[in-house]
Amino acid sequence: MIANMAALGAALCWAAGGLIAIGPVRVLGSIAFNRVRLTIVATALLIATTLMGGWHTLDTGSALTLALSGLLGIVVGDMALFWSLSRLGPRRNVVIYAANAPLTALLAYALLGEALGPWTVLGVALVTLGVMLAVALRSGSTHSWEAIQGSLLAGVSVCLLAAVGQAAGSIIAKPVMAAGADPIASAAVRVTTAALMFTAIGALSALRGGGAAAAGGGLAGGVFGGMLGGLLLPRGLTPKLMLQIAGNGLLGVGLGMTLLLVGLAHGNAGVVATLSALSPVLILPMMWLLTGQRPALGAWVGAAVAVAGVALIVNR
Numbered sequence: 001m002i003a004n005m006a007a008l009g010a011a012l013c014w015a016a017g018g019l020i021a022i023g024p025v026r027v028l029g030s031i032a033f034n035r036v037r038l039t040i041v042a043t044a045l046l047i048a049t050t051l052m053g054g055w056h057t058l059d060t061g062s063a064l065t066l067a068l069s070g071l072l073g074i075v076v077g078d079m080a081l082f083w084s085l086s087r088l089g090p091r092r093n094v095v096i097y098a099a100n101a102p103l104t105a106l107l108a109y110a111l112l113g114e115a116l117g118p119w120t121v122l123g124v125a126l127v128t129l130g131v132m133l134a135v136a137l138r139s140g141s142t143h144s145w146e147a148i149q150g151s152l153l154a155g156v157s158v159c160l161l162a163a164v165g166q167a168a169g170s171i172i173a174k175p176v177m178a179a180g181a182d183p184i185a186s187a188a189v190r191v192t193t194a195a196l197m198f199t200a201i202g203a204l205s206a207l208r209g210g211g212a213a214a215a216g217g218g219l220a221g222g223v224f225g226g227m228l229g230g231l232l233l234p235r236g237l238t239p240k241l242m243l244q245i246a247g248n249g250l251l252g253v254g255l256g257m258t259l260l261l262v263g264l265a266h267g268n269a270g271v272v273a274t275l276s277a278l279s280p281v282l283i284l285p286m287m288w289l290l291t292g293q294r295p296a297l298g299a300w301v302g303a304a305v306a307v308a309g310v311a312l313i314v315n316r
Helices: 002-028 030-052 060-097 100-112 118-136 152-178 183-214 219-232 239-266 269-276 279-291 297-314
Strands: none
Touching (some): 002 239, 002 297, 060 118, 100 152, 118 279, 152 183, 152 269
16 A cells, blocks of 8 residues: 555656656756756755665665666656656647556566556556546647657657666566565665766767857867756746756655655555556646646546556555
8 A cells, every 4th residue: 555655645746847847848858857856856865865874774785786777767868758748738748658567567477576456457557548548638729848859759759768768667566576675765865876977968968068168269168068057047947947857856756766766665566657657647637727728527537547547556
């Protein structure tokens, strides 16, 4: 029950966080957005872990495993997810990303030997189908968030890459969490690893920009000025966007990821991934409130299918 409740809590955090994210992502781009939000969250998690004394639950091997999990699940997964979000909008993005749940269940069976009973398999299938229906059948929306920007095929392909990255990250972290690692300390390792990686990516980008600037001025001033400007103050960042990024990070990454790790520590990875994938269903009433556009009847039918799947999983 702890695993199920934690996974559902993660889904709620990600649903709310996804709505907060779309504006900053489209202004800053996925790399700059992730760099800023992960730096904020990493700082908070490192302080929290130190104050709560969770570091003793991790040895060197566990930390390295969690770092690899963070590289795949956050760096690859999130960068791809938010890139596709800025191209596809939240509705299409979450339909495709729902493939994360069955992918995780398959990998958990193949690599960890976590088999699912027939009723649980049916529940996973119903949740995944319900999520896809709930969002896909939310037709008729003309809000600017739903506009496709760029290539549809590229957006779909990158979103599938995000699903694979998230599934792989969860499977890699599962044995460490099952062994008793502290969820907050584990989240701190994963997020800090990702923050450092995004900072390195940003530094390379800023260095290229600084090199161009140096052609018209002093080399050192052009290079280092461009790096500092690109890393500390991404172009387009405003106080309002900073608050949105902090809110998304602390809610979606800080709390949401910690809850996901709690779920992995206590439950089947496929079930946890499936329940945490309910965010597209939970996002429907949120978008209705924010945009004033009521989801179509088909969306509610899909939501009902997903809820039936949850009932099968929880009551198996």
